[in-house]
Amino acid sequence: MKFFIDTANLDQIREAHDLGVLDGVTTNPSLMAKEGIKGVENQYKHYVEICHIVQGDVSAEVIATDYDGMIREGEKLAALDPHIVVKVPCIADGIKAIKYFSSKGIRTNCTLVFSVGQALLAAKAGATYVSPFVGRLDDISEDGIALVAKIVEMYHYYGYATQVLAASIRHTAHILQCIDAGADVATCPLSAIKGLLNHPLTDAGLKKFLEDYKRISE
Numbered sequence: 001m002k003f004f005i006d007t008a009n010l011d012q013i014r015e016a017h018d019l020g021v022l023d024g025v026t027t028n029p030s031l032m033a034k035e036g037i038k039g040v041e042n043q044y045k046h047y048v049e050i051c052h053i054v055q056g057d058v059s060a061e062v063i064a065t066d067y068d069g070m071i072r073e074g075e076k077l078a079a080l081d082p083h084i085v086v087k088v089p090c091i092a093d094g095i096k097a098i099k100y101f102s103s104k105g106i107r108t109n110c111t112l113v114f115s116v117g118q119a120l121l122a123a124k125a126g127a128t129y130v131s132p133f134v135g136r137l138d139d140i141s142e143d144g145i146a147l148v149a150k151i152v153e154m155y156h157y158y159g160y161a162t163q164v165l166a167a168s169i170r171h172t173a174h175i176l177q178c179i180d181a182g183a184d185v186a187t188c189p190l191s192a193i194k195g196l197l198n199h200p201l202t203d204a205g206l207k208k209f210l211e212d213y214k215r216i217s218e
Contacts, residue, residue, distance in 0.1 A: 001179055004057070004187035006167065008035045008046065012190045013053050019193070024056035026109070026131075026167065026187040028087070029063060044080055051081040059109045059129070061087035062097075070097040078106045085109050085128060090118045095125045102126025109165065119151040123160040129185065134178070135168035144168070149181035156182075172196055 002023035005016045008031040016022040027050070037046050047060045058081070062073040070093060074086040078101075086101055087109040088094040098108045102125065109129040110122035114137060122130045132151055134144030148166050155162060163184035169175060172195030178186045 001183060002185040003193060004059075004165070004185055005190055005193065006031070006169070006187040007189065008032050008037065008050070010049060010053065013050060016190055016193060017053055021193070022054060022056065023185070024058060024083075024187075025050050025054050026059040026087070026165075028061045028111070044076070047077070047084065048080055051083045054083070056083060057085045057107070057129075058083050059085045059087040059111075061111065062089075065089065065091065065093065067093040067096050070094065071100060074101055074106065074108075087111050087131075088127075090122060095121050098122060098125040098127050111167070113151075114147070116147070116150050116154060119162075119164075120154065123155060123158075123162040127162050129163050129165040131165045131167040131187075133168035134166055134174055135170040137168075138170070145174070145177040145181050148178060148183050152182040152184075172198075 003021050004024040004026050005013055005022060006026045008027045013025055032043055037043055050058050060077045062070045064070045064073050070088060077084050077086050085107045088097050089112050090110050098110055101108050107128040109131055110127040111131045113119050113130050113132045119130045132147050137144035137147060148164060152164050165185040165187060166178045166183040167187050169186055169188040169192055172192050175186050175188060175192055
C-alpha cells in the first residue's frame with residue numbers, strides 16, 4: 001500500500017519524505033487555507049514547491065464546480081508539473097471532466113466519494129484514483145472502511161485500473177484497517193503514519209538493549 005500525506009504544510013511533507021516512506025501528497029482548499037496560502041497564483045507556486053520535495057503524485061484540487069471551469073483549472077494545474085494529479089469532485093460535471101482529462105492523458109483523483117455507485121462512475125470515466133472518505137462516513141455512524149473494501153472488490157471484479165485512495169484517515173488504526181480492506185493508497189496526517197512506529201515491546205526491548213550495553217561497557 002502506498003502512503004500519501006494529506007497536508008499542504010511543507011515541513012510535514014519534508015519530514016514524511018525524509019522518513020523514506022512517502023509516495024505522494026493530497027491537498028484541498030481547506031488544507032491550503034489552514035497554511036494561510038491565499039490567491040490562485042500563490043497556491044500554484046505552493047503546488048510546485050510540493051512537487052519539488054516529493055517525487056510522487058501530488059493531488060491538486062480544482063475549485064470550479066462547472067464543467068468548463070474544471071477543464072480550465074485542471075489543464076493549468078496539470079501543466080505545473082508532471083507529478084500533478086487533478087483532483088475533481090464526484091459530481092455530474094466532475095465525472096464529465098474526468099472523462100475529458102482521461103482522453104487527454106491527464107491523471108485525475110475523483111474526490112468526495114461516499115458510495116460504491118459514485119466510485120463506479122469515476123472508474124468508468126477513467127479516473128486514476130478514487131477517494132472514498134473514511135473518517136467523514138464514520139462521523140455519521142456509517143462504516144468508511146467497509147466502503148473502501150466494497151470499492152476494492154468491485155474494481156477487482158470488473159477489472160478497473162482505478163486505484164482506491166482511502167482519504168479522511170483520522171488515526172493509525174484507520175491505516176491498518178485500510179490494509180485489511182485492500183486499499184491501494186492511504187492518505188494520512190503525519191501523526192497517523194508515525195503512529196505505526198509505536199509499540200511498547202519495541203520501546204521496552206530498546207531500553208533493555210541499551211541498559212545491557214551500558215553494563216558491559218563500563
